[in-house]
Amino acid sequence: MKRNRIFLPFLAILVFSGSQSFALGNSNSGIPLLGDDAPSFKAEATTGHINFPNDFGDQWKVIFSHPADFTPVCSSELLELAAIQDDLKKMNVAIIVVSTDKLETHNQWVKSIDSVTYKSRKPQQIHFPLVADEDHSIARKYGMIHSDATTTRYVRGVFIIDPLNKVRAMFFYPMNVGRNIDEITRTILALQTSDKDKVLTPADWHSGDDVLVPYTKFTGDQWELAKKEDPDLYMLTWYMWFRKMK
Numbered sequence: 001m002k003r004n005r006i007f008l009p010f011l012a013i014l015v016f017s018g019s020q021s022f023a024l025g026n027s028n029s030g031i032p033l034l035g036d037d038a039p040s041f042k043a044e045a046t047t048g049h050i051n052f053p054n055d056f057g058d059q060w061k062v063i064f065s066h067p068a069d070f071t072p073v074c075s076s077e078l079l080e081l082a083a084i085q086d087d088l089k090k091m092n093v094a095i096i097v098v099s100t101d102k103l104e105t106h107n108q109w110v111k112s113i114d115s116v117t118y119k120s121r122k123p124q125q126i127h128f129p130l131v132a133d134e135d136h137s138i139a140r141k142y143g144m145i146h147s148d149a150t151t152t153r154y155v156r157g158v159f160i161i162d163p164l165n166k167v168r169a170m171f172f173y174p175m176n177v178g179r180n181i182d183e184i185t186r187t188i189l190a191l192q193t194s195d196k197d198k199v200l201t202p203a204d205w206h207s208g209d210d211v212l213v214p215y216t217k218f219t220g221d222q223w224e225l226a227k228k229e230d231p232d233l234y235m236l237t238w239y240m241w242f243r244k245m246k
Contacts, residue, residue: 031143034168038063038161039141045096045129046106052096058163059094060188064179065133065144066099067155069109073178074099078113080181082124092163093188095128100139100155103132144172160188162195199243210242 032039038061041052053061064081066074081095088095099106114125131138136155139145144157158179160169169187173179190201193211200212213233226233232244 030140031170032159032167034170036167038159038165038167039138041138041141043131043133043138044103045131046103046110046126047129050096050129050131053161053165056094056096059092060163060192061094061096061159061161061165062088062184062188063142063157063159063161064095064097065139065142065155065157066097067175069099069101069105070112073176075109075113075116076118077179077181078109078126079116079118079124081128082113082126083118083121084181084185085124085127088185088188091188091192096131097128098131098133098138100133100136102134106130106132158184160184160191162191202242208245210244213241213243215239215241 038053040054041050043050043052064077066077068074078097081097085095101109110126110130115123117123133139136145139155142157142159144155156173156175156179158171158173159167162168168191171179171184186206189207190205193199193207194201197211198214200214202209202212205211230243232246233241234244235241
């Protein structure tokens, strides 16, 4: 058990490093980098015509891509998204699902999922759009499929986009591993908290946890003055300062 706990974080670092190298080194990938404008698109969806990002105003947007409809792993993810769609709406977050199947198939998939009981929850109706990307144009804009690929099996991306239409976080998943919806939600909350309060969030942070403050080199007198001005500040060591969240 101890061996697994040591190995898995090391594996995650290797995967991240390789992904970063691919995103930066492959000019044909088309993957937008963090801070880039999210590519715009127009398409038909289960909720009507979509003009992205104009239709979503000042909302945060999360784009989920799927290789095909009626796939088991993707279906479980839509069920999880349907279960929290109202919570995400309260967070000013819009969900946009993109799949490479036809609109007619999207509608059939939604109708089927709307009747499924999952994890002892009552069936949830899907209110977010499923966008038809039959020609793969959206997938290619977001680098979710290689420019010369003839298969959609790698189209398993997640993009978190802020109200200014900047890409703030992204995830890519293999076909056989379901996406962690809790982690995606946690990342959105962390970004919103960081933007609002001008703070940093530490590892495994969840809403309500204490936050890190950006590092500034204080002298002893300056530190004592800062603590008086902000009694919620505390220091673990000279390079890790926290603020209590009220």
